[in-house]
Amino acid sequence: MIAALAMVAxxxxxxxxxxxxxLAFLFSxxxxxxxxxxxxVGVIRRMVYWAKSPVPFRIPTTGGQEASLDFIKQEKWDCPCTKGQTVVRMLLEVLTFRSLFRNTHAEVLxxxxxxxxxxxxxxxxxxLWVFALLFHYCFLVVFIRHFRFFMDPVPGCITLIETLDGLMQVGVPRFYVSGGLLLVALLxxxxxxxxxxxxxxxxLLNDYFPLLLLICIVATGLCMRYFDKADIASIKVFIMGLAHLSPASTEGLPSLFVVHLTFVSVLLLYFPFSKLMHMPGIFFSPTRNVPNDTRRVRHVNPWNPPKQFFTYAEYEDEYREFMADAGLPLEKQPEKAAE
Amino acid sequence: MYNAKAVIVGAVIFAVLFSSPFWLNFGKDDYKRPDVVLPKNEKECVEPVEYMRAEHMALLNQWRDQALRNEKRVYVSSTGKEWTISLQNTCLKCHNDYANFCEKCHIANSVYPYCWTCHITPEGKK
Structure with a gap:
């Protein structure tokens, strides 16, 4: 915790x-x-690495009844047996964090x-489920809202999101609920x-560091909007310069903006090597993305080497003489086999 | 690679989404700061231009509170000059062209304040 705090600071x-x-040019x-x-590049490299790792078995860690006899009701979304049901399970997992919903808290009375x-x-x-959901969706809304700095003209869908986000019309600049809730959820x-x-x-350090980094990103962002206000017209000129691959002058950029941008850059640098990779990783979870059809489909490990069989008939052919000499019972006697 | 088709589709979607600021702006003209039309007969606003650019909305709210809630109609700027606190008689006296001043910058930055649901929009007098 202290180390993570020190690093972020x-x-x-x-x-x-x-x-x-x-050194604003270097940082921004x-x-x-x-x-x-x-x-x-880092995220795609890791995705390819995961895709190369074999998943030989179905892993039936389920939260419900597997498909069985007709009169036993199957829990279709928790224990899917077809592709469609698995897609539903994945959608529920990605969009509503269904497995986190099952979170329990143990206590000794x-x-x-x-x-x-x-x-x-x-x-x-x-x-945990409530605040995780709150954090992820607020982050998504804030992320989408930032596209007003990256696009000209600003598309209507972003304006619509801003209108809904600031529907309460509190203060100027209008208070965005998503930004405030994002900070609350992170805290x-x-x-x-x-x-x-x-x-x-x-x-561990790698739990605290991304949390504190995100808190700093959100705090500097809120600060620039509500307290030590930045002139967004100048900032949009600068960001559009970055997006056009012809960076504008960094002169006169507010220090707070440079700090915000640096934090975001550090987050992007850290992302592919950290637990934040659960973003693509959730799609690679074998306990979620394969149907639990271990009982209705025969699964043969695809890279098993061809088996060397030695049947009893072959065994007897090989050792018949010796077995007959030793008086062992045989299916075919030597004189019969010779015919 | 297992499930190559799905993984490649996912990787492409990811790369396209996260590089969208670059390709959405590719080949377009460079973005220019919207050129607002400044008042012709006045050179000086109540506060320096950098302050006004960043803080004008906060100042407007502060003026509203001062004038309507505290009945204080005099504003002393950072340069020491005294101004009458009034939207209609101070701000809009010079900034009388809504379409070429306020709106230009606001639309470029997707800012839609709700000032004009009550106040009269200055249409610009020649």
Whole structure:
């Protein structure tokens, strides 16, 4: 946690110092280009690596009844046996985080009246699911909203999303609900790691770092919009320059914007080598993306070498003389076999 | 590679989506800052131009609160000059051309403020 905090703070300080010390070109032009290239190439390289890994078996880790006899009702989406049902399971997983919905929380009751002693109790725990869903969808909306800086003219669908997002018409510039909720959800996910002792025990640097990095990205972004406001007309000129591959002058860019851009670039650089790769990874999950038809279809491992069979008939042909000499029972006697 | 067809389709979708800012703008003319028409008879706004570009919406709200809620009609700018707090008589006196001033920049940056659902749009007088 402390190491992750230190790393994120260091990145922020370096970017800030760089922006102030005349290295804005390095941080806001060179770094984003390098980051985008490494991000796209890195993700595809990892996808190819995964696609090359064989998945020999169906893995029937299910949350429901497998297809069986006619009078036993099959749980079609939790234990699919056809391609269509598997597609539904994948869609539910990707869009609604269905397996996270099954998250439970275990607790030891010391004086349980039923047991007259300690007992482990499992509660359904939906908070992680709620905030994970909130975080991912808010992030998506914020991501899409940023396209107003990358496109000219701004398409109507983005304007529509902005209108819906700022429907409450609170303040100027209008408060976007997605931005605020994004920060709330991230803070919940971080607090959960710190407060729940079991989760804290298994949390590592590579859990804290992306969370803190995202919090910094969101915080600098919100700050630029609501507090230390940046002149978005100038920023759009700069970003469109990047998108046209003819970067505009970095002179006069707000330091906060350079820091924001640096954080985003670091996120893109870090992405292909981290747990954030669950974005493409979810489509490669064998427990989700193959139908559980282990019982109705015979699966033969496709790369098994051809088997060397030695049947009993061949065995007897080979050793008949010796077996007859030893007085062992034979299916064909030597004189019969000779005919 | 297993399931090569699906994986290649996925990789292509990913690459196309995440490089969209580059190919969507490919071959188009360079983006230019919208050239707003500045007032002709006045050289100086209430605050310096950098401040106005970034903070004008906050200043408008501040002026509204000052004038309508605190009944304070005098604004002292950072340069020490005094201004009358009034949208119609101070702001719109010079910035009287909505289509060539406010709207140009707002549309380019997808900003749609709700000022004009109540206030009268300055149409521009010659």
């Amino acid at each position: 260091l990145i922020g300080c370096i970017a800030w110092a760089g922006a102030a010390g005349g 032009v060179v770094l984003p280009y390098v980051a985008v290239i490494i991000f796209v 010391l004086n349980d009246p039923v047991n007259k002693g300690p007992r482990v109790v499992y509660y359904s725990s939906k908070w 919940f996910l971080l607090t959960r790691r710190l407060v729940n002792e079991r989760v804290r025990y298994i949390s």
